[in-house]
Amino acid sequence: MHIAVVGSGYVGLVAGACFADLGHQVIVVDNDQAKLAALKAGEVPIHEKFLPELLRRHRGRNLTFSDDLVAAVRASDAIFVAVGTPPTEQGEADLSYVESVARGISGAINGYKVVVEKSTVPVYTSDWVRKIILRNAAAPDSFDVASNPEFLREGTAVTDFLYPDRIVVGADSERCASVLRKVYEPMTNGSYYQKKGAIPAPDRVRIPPPLIITSAKSAELIKHASNAFLAMKISFVNAVASICESVGADVQQVCQGIGTDGRIGPRFLNPGIGYGGSCFPKDLMAFRAVARECGYEFRLLDEVMRINEDQRQRFLRKVRTALWTLRGKRLGVLGLAFKGGTDDIRESPAILLVQALLQEGCQIAAYDPAAMDRAREVLNSKTEFVGDPYEAASGADALLILTEWEEFAALDLDRLFQQLKYPIVIDGRNLYQPDAMAARGFTYYSVGRQAGTPVAPAEGAAAGKIKKS
Numbered sequence: 001m002h003i004a005v006v007g008s009g010y011v012g013l014v015a016g017a018c019f020a021d022l023g024h025q026v027i028v029v030d031n032d033q034a035k036l037a038a039l040k041a042g043e044v045p046i047h048e049k050f051l052p053e054l055l056r057r058h059r060g061r062n063l064t065f066s067d068d069l070v071a072a073v074r075a076s077d078a079i080f081v082a083v084g085t086p087p088t089e090q091g092e093a094d095l096s097y098v099e100s101v102a103r104g105i106s107g108a109i110n111g112y113k114v115v116v117e118k119s120t121v122p123v124y125t126s127d128w129v130r131k132i133i134l135r136n137a138a139a140p141d142s143f144d145v146a147s148n149p150e151f152l153r154e155g156t157a158v159t160d161f162l163y164p165d166r167i168v169v170g171a172d173s174e175r176c177a178s179v180l181r182k183v184y185e186p187m188t189n190g191s192y193y194q195k196k197g198a199i200p201a202p203d204r205v206r207i208p209p210p211l212i213i214t215s216a217k218s219a220e221l222i223k224h225a226s227n228a229f230l231a232m233k234i235s236f237v238n239a240v241a242s243i244c245e246s247v248g249a250d251v252q253q254v255c256q257g258i259g260t261d262g263r264i265g266p267r268f269l270n271p272g273i274g275y276g277g278s279c280f281p282k283d284l285m286a287f288r289a290v291a292r293e294c295g296y297e298f299r300l301l302d303e304v305m306r307i308n309e310d311q312r313q314r315f316l317r318k319v320r321t322a323l324w325t326l327r328g329k330r331l332g333v334l335g336l337a338f339k340g341g342t343d344d345i346r347e348s349p350a351i352l353l354v355q356a357l358l359q360e361g362c363q364i365a366a367y368d369p370a371a372m373d374r375a376r377e378v379l380n381s382k383t384e385f386v387g388d389p390y391e392a393a394s395g396a397d398a399l400l401i402l403t404e405w406e407e408f409a410a411l412d413l414d415r416l417f418q419q420l421k422y423p424i425v426i427d428g429r430n431l432y433q434p435d436a437m438a439a440r441g442f443t444y445y446s447v448g449r450q451a452g453t454p455v456a457p458a459e460g461a462a463a464g465k466i467k468k469s
């Protein structure tokens with residue numbers, strides 16, 4: 001099929017590359033000339049597993065990049081709109097980019113087209129897109145507007161796209177639904193997965209994925225409700241973690257106990273320093289704004305956001321509990337990205353915590369495997385960026401783990417112990433076991449579990465560790 005994807009951001013670029021891998025002819029359209037030049041030159045603007053491989057495979061063949069929206073619409077059966085919907089001051093989604101693309105599309109329609117919302121948008125957007133296209137003189141039967149929300153996570157975006165739990169297609173006519181069925185056919189009939197060179201399947205996937213057809217409005221709601229539910233799950237477990245800390249229970253055990261109930265499920269039950277990223281914080285605000293506009297005060301979402309905020313404050317209190325005063329303390333920080341596997345620092349709880357600690361007069365030595373270049377742009381010159389976790393720990397009063405990178409869960413603990421001025425680890429992602437850390441001589445704080453303290457008399461003294469300065 002011939003497909004245009006408008007917007008070469010996270011969703012647009014991944015969708016474009018994956019559609020090309022499914023065998024479609026894809027044009028990715030953007031009006032940012034610098035971005036286009038970089039993509040045409042073979043650069044990969046985001047840190048995403050398998051994306052470089054897909055771009056290499058298809059660039060210049062069945063995946064091209066262009067600034068010509070009109071030509072791309074004319075050449076395509078389906079036009080996926082994946083432009084940004086940033087939050088306004090009031091927390092609503094700013095849909096002006098979506099509107100401007102809709103206007104651009106309407107003048108180019110030269111036969112039946114399906115205009116597909118891929119960006120996360122409020123529930124009434126498909127109606128508006130239709131109105132805008134009609135207002136700009138397109139014939140009513142020359143197009144349909146569909147909603148096909150994306151559930152990809154940063155870091156695993158390509159496999160999330162190609163091996164989804166489900167494909168949701170919101171289409172209000174059979175003619176429209178049949179175009180989208182065809183787009184996803186290589187996945188739904190399983191042929192993509194048999195193909196030589198198909199991106200390998202992650203664990204626990206359902207092949208072929210089910211395709212769920214709904215109305216456009218329901219599909220729009222499915223996206224907002226999914227993200228809100230996942231964020232609610234995280235805030236719920238963070239609240240439970242706080243109770244665990246107060247009563248001396250272990251949140252990992254509690255999560256194992258509740259997550260094995262098939263109705264609840266084990267995923268997105270990891271407590272931590274709160275959710276961040278470009279989706280959950282923005283989408284919760286937008287969903288609350290949509291609900292309010294429809295006359296419903298979604299107070300549950302207020303509480304989800306409040307708990308999330310509070311989780312960072314609780315972590316800061318833990319740092320104070322461990323170190324007493326903060327001014328002049330040197331802290332090693334592991335992780336700046338909003339989660340592991342990405343270089344994205346948007347709404348990263350790690351960055352917000354580092355900023356708060358800098359404000360308190362701490363000196364920070366930070367390491368992140370991918371996000372340091374981006375972090376340099378937002379953190380002040382008091383932050384030292386170092387080359388590995390041990391350098392971050394070197395001479396530090398404590399080590400803070402703020403992002404769940406896999407490599408942070410496999411550190412050489414003896415080496416770490418030698419590097420730290422005091423063997424104190426404050427883990428915001430529960431990557432280690434308190435008892436095991438205590439047995440290695442560390443004072444170890446984590447989330448929703450009792451602190452681990454070394455069995456020996458004084459912090460560090462057990463292993464012959466003395467204060468170095």
Ligand code: UGA
Pocket residue numbers: 120150151152153154155227230234267268269270271272273274275276277278279280283338339340404
């Ligand atoms: C999220 C959703 O998971 C995707 O399904 C959705 O498509 C995407 O938003 C979007 O709307 O575009 P993403 O923001 O990439 O994906 O990241 P997640 O993996 O969901 O993590 C979000 C935040 O929650 C991170 O800060 C992560 O550290 C935190 N988290 C996640 C936890 O604190 N605990 C968990 O158990 C899971």
